[in-house]
Amino acid sequence: MQLNKLTISQLRAKLIAGEVSSLELTRACLERIAATDDKLNAFITICETEALAAAEAADKRLAAGDAAPLTGIPLAVKDIFNVLDVRTTCGSKILDNYISPYDATVVAKLRAQGAVIIGKLNMDEFAMGSSNENSAAGSVKNPWDLQRVPGGSSGGSAAAVAAGQVLATLGTDTGGSIRQPASHCGVVGLKPTYGRISRYGVVAYASSLDQVGPLASNVEDCALLLGAVAGYDPADSTSVDTPVPDYLASLKDGVKGKKIGLPKEYFIEGLAAEVKQAVTAAIETYRQLGAEIVEVSLPHTDYAVACYYLIATAEASSNLARYDGVRFGVRKDNGDGLVGMYQHTRAAGFGDEVKRRIMLGTYALSSGYYDAYYLKAQKVRTLIRQDFLTAFEQVDLLLTPVAPTPAFKLGEKTGDPLQMYLSDIFTIPVNLAGTCGMSLPCGSSSDGLPIGVQLIGKPFAEAEMLQAAYAFEQATDFGGKFPPL
Amino acid sequence: MKISREEVEHVARLARLALQPAELEALTEQMDAILGYVEKLNELDTEGIIPTAHAVPMENAFREDLVKPSIGIERAQQNAPSKDGSCFKVPKVIE
Numbered sequence: 001m002q003l004n005k006l007t008i009s010q011l012r013a014k015l016i017a018g019e020v021s022s023l024e025l026t027r028a029c030l031e032r033i034a035a036t037d038d039k040l041n042a043f044i045t046i047c048e049t050e051a052l053a054a055a056e057a058a059d060k061r062l063a064a065g066d067a068a069p070l071t072g073i074p075l076a077v078k079d080i081f082n083v084l085d086v087r088t089t090c091g092s093k094i095l096d097n098y099i100s101p102y103d104a105t106v107v108a109k110l111r112a113q114g115a116v117i118i119g120k121l122n123m124d125e126f127a128m129g130s131s132n133e134n135s136a137a138g139s140v141k142n143p144w145d146l147q148r149v150p151g152g153s154s155g156g157s158a159a160a161v162a163a164g165q166v167l168a169t170l171g172t173d174t175g176g177s178i179r180q181p182a183s184h185c186g187v188v189g190l191k192p193t194y195g196r197i198s199r200y201g202v203v204a205y206a207s208s209l210d211q212v213g214p215l216a217s218n219v220e221d222c223a224l225l226l227g228a229v230a231g232y233d234p235a236d237s238t239s240v241d242t243p244v245p246d247y248l249a250s251l252k253d254g255v256k257g258k259k260i261g262l263p264k265e266y267f268i269e270g271l272a273a274e275v276k277q278a279v280t281a282a283i284e285t286y287r288q289l290g291a292e293i294v295e296v297s298l299p300h301t302d303y304a305v306a307c308y309y310l311i312a313t314a315e316a317s318s319n320l321a322r323y324d325g326v327r328f329g330v331r332k333d334n335g336d337g338l339v340g341m342y343q344h345t346r347a348a349g350f351g352d353e354v355k356r357r358i359m360l361g362t363y364a365l366s367s368g369y370y371d372a373y374y375l376k377a378q379k380v381r382t383l384i385r386q387d388f389l390t391a392f393e394q395v396d397l398l399l400t401p402v403a404p405t406p407a408f409k410l411g412e413k414t415g416d417p418l419q420m421y422l423s424d425i426f427t428i429p430v431n432l433a434g435t436c437g438m439s440l441p442c443g444s445s446s447d448g449l450p451i452g453v454q455l456i457g458k459p460f461a462e463a464e465m466l467q468a469a470y471a472f473e474q475a476t477d478f479g480g481k482f483p484p485l
Numbered sequence: 486m487k488i489s490r491e492e493v494e495h496v497a498r499l500a501r502l503a504l505q506p507a508e509l510e511a512l513t514e515q516m517d518a519i520l521g522y523v524e525k526l527n528e529l530d531t532e533g534i535i536p537t538a539h540a541v542p543m544e545n546a547f548r549e550d551l552v553k554p555s556i557g558i559e560r561a562q563q564n565a566p567s568k569d570g571s572c573f574k575v576p577k578v579i580e
Binding site: 325352 | 488515519522528534535566
């Protein structure tokens with residue numbers, strides 16, 4: 001029996017029954033990482049000592065009959081989350097030596113449940129990228145084809161789950177950074193509604209768009225992890241004080257009578273034939289499960305990428321001003337005074353994509369251009385958000401592709417930033433609208449690469465979205481597969 | 486051209502980035518292409534549209550002004566590149 005290929009709920013039953021210990025399970029994950037991570041590069045930091053200590057503590061808790069849903073379960077988090085006394089690099093040279101002085105709220109919640117945090121996962125620098133090629137720790141490889149990207153920016157989070165290195169992970173999603181890698185790696189990934197999960201202790205990229213979310217091998221585990229970390233946090237005034245439902249309670253209620261909308265603007269020419277085929281088959285499955293399928297329109301879809309790359313870069317240029325070599329991080333002082341120190345620290349510490357976005361954002365916010373770029377983009381954002389709210393007056397959920405193609409080859413798009421940006425065309429609008437979306441496996445290409453389908457729910461209707469995802473997963477056989485590595 | 490080399494140099498100064506000539510060259514070309522692409526937003530009439538700064542309607546989040554425990558000076562300074570007592574040390578600002 002390979003412990004790391006079971007689901008969290010299966011393992012939980014075994015942990016409670018005493019058939020397996022958290023220590024055995026944690027060791028199995030550490031061995032799997034040791035055997036596969038030379039190829040994948042999914043981890044930046046492995047916390048072996050801390051993980052084994054947490055596993056021992058979890059075993060005591062299990063023996064005492066005091067188990068929470070995640071007690072003893074090995075998980076890992078993107079290297080954007082602060083974990084007390086562990087390095088947080090955010091995939092950047094500028095934070096190479098940064099040791100977190102505190103826990104992010106979501107990390108504290110996992111700890112309180114007795115989850116075992118195995119380590120910190122690779123990512124595009126400061127979560128900026130769609131391929132995980134922008135990491136100071138090197139590219140992550142797709143477990144299904146080592147010549148291809150895992151997607152980004154939560155590439156390590158998706159690859160680790162796909163390869164069975166850990167049971168589930170946390171990522172962040174600003175324009176598709178959970179859903180796109182989940183799709184490329186054949187796992188389930190969910191971006192909750194803006195405000196659903198605390199971002200305290202999570203390194204900021206674009207604050208009006210960033211959201212934390214779970215990745216797992218199956219829908220139930222995804223629901224379990226979401227429930228464990230969701231909720232209002234007084235330390236994050238943008239988290240929303242609305243009750244967290246029991247996501248497992250309604251999971252098996254099916255989709256009979258639900259109205260699912262197909263936004264016609266998402267079924268366009270640039271969509272690869274195999275992706276279109278897999279998504280069309282998914283629509284047919286939902287029809288057979290009793291859902292009503294209707295066409296809807298999100299008329300401003302074509303403007304979303306342009307809108308995003310102004311808003312996200314503007315916010316990034318402001319958020320990343322804090323990396324100045326004064327209070328933390330790597331300092332480069334060339335003896336050229338304080339401003340010179342700032343300039344050289346930032347030039348040496350940031351990678352090309354981060355510099356590009358800081359430059360674009362600084363330009364969009366600069367005197368004389370603010371109205372033409374940033375304010376204009378915020379107005380277009382209103383139109384995009386209204387598109388979704390109007391569509392949700394007619395339907396319960398939307399169904400779309402996640403990405404226009406399966407995982408592309410390493411190096412294929414690094415020379416052309418704009419082409420890279422356009423690979424997020426189906427995920428970005430959800431962040432602009434602030435609602436929830438998820439990716440789940442719906443097929444594979446002739447090359448054996450996973451293909452995902454995206455469900456988009458109404459704001460704070462994660463339970464309804466998970467319910468539809470679960471119905472699809474049970475009716476099909478696309479998820480829960482592990483690549484030969 | 487949407488943006489000139491001189492403007493890119495000006496933006497780099499605003500962003501506190503000491504960029505190499507080759508980087509400035511590449512950025513001028515790339516920013517020009519991206520700014521050309523985002524130009525498409527001007528196809529839309531946004532007269533009278535209220536800008537969205539936050540996706541979820543939110544009002545000011547007020548709380549009581551209470552003193553609470555914080556991480557303390559030692560923790561706050563643990564990652565400092567240079568420090569002097571309880572201060573962060575930086576290159577000389579005033580001659």
